Amino acid sequence: MKQAECCTVAGGCIHGGCRAAIEFISHLHGSGMFELLSIIAQAALVVSIPTLVANGGEWLTHVIANHEFHAIPILTTLARFQGLLVGGLLLNATFDESYYDLQALFVPASRWNLTMGQFLLERANLFAYDPQPLLDVLREQPTSGRGLLIALVVVVIPTLVVMICLRIWKVWDALRGMVACLGTALWSAWITIYLVCLFFWGLYLLNYWSLALLALYIQYQRSRGGHH
Helix, strand or coil: CHHHHHHHHHHHHHHHHHHHHHHHHHHHHHHCHHHHHHHHHHHHHHHHHHHHHHHHHHHHHHHHCCCCHHHCHHHHHHHHHHHHHHHHHHHHHHCCHHHHCHHHCCCCCCCCCCCHHHHHHHHCCHHHCCCHHHHHHHHHCCCCHHHHHHHHHHHHHHHHHHHHHHHHCCHHHHHHHHHHHHHHHHHHHHHHHHHHHHHHHHHHHHCHHHHHHHHHHHHHHHHHHHHC
16 A cells, blocks of 8 residues: 555656656747757757868878978968868859848848758858859959959969979879868868858857847956956
8 A cells, every 4th residue: 555655656756747847848948948959059069060070181181191291381371271262252152242131130031041951061061152153253354353363262372282292292292282282272161161151050040149148258258357
């Protein structure tokens, strides 16, 4: 009898605990906290991706290139600068001002109303961007400001990289250095596009939470300034 009562009591406690948990989750969802936690989880994933890709790319570069490659700053600098320009030019050629309009950023029809899959496969994917508009500019307006930048990316920097590699190493090691420079440029272009798109997608996802976080950050900076 006592055992049955204990089971009944335990069952009541279990059902009460479940009910409390459900009410707590419902409260979180109703208050927007559940949505915020989901956004934070997505943010943790998308922020970790560049770190993983960077580590993989660094390892691959060490495998491909001569061991002296990273001791020659001009090569890595040129490759990174080339990638930065490529990323910026592709963004400029693909997105008009409506993509960066903060007034239209938070509405349901926002350009940044994307799922995580759409963000990763479309906006943050370097190879989803069409380079043809840039090549058209280079062919039709080679002396314009954008045309000169594209020529710098497509002609000048690659020529410099080839000349430097051939001057430093023999043919096989020079080819390995060129491949490493190409990989570094691709990584730099990808991370440029990724970070810009992540910034605007993150603003859309956080919505009013972004304003709250900004206010907390400003308050934190003020408190630090007060201590000094």
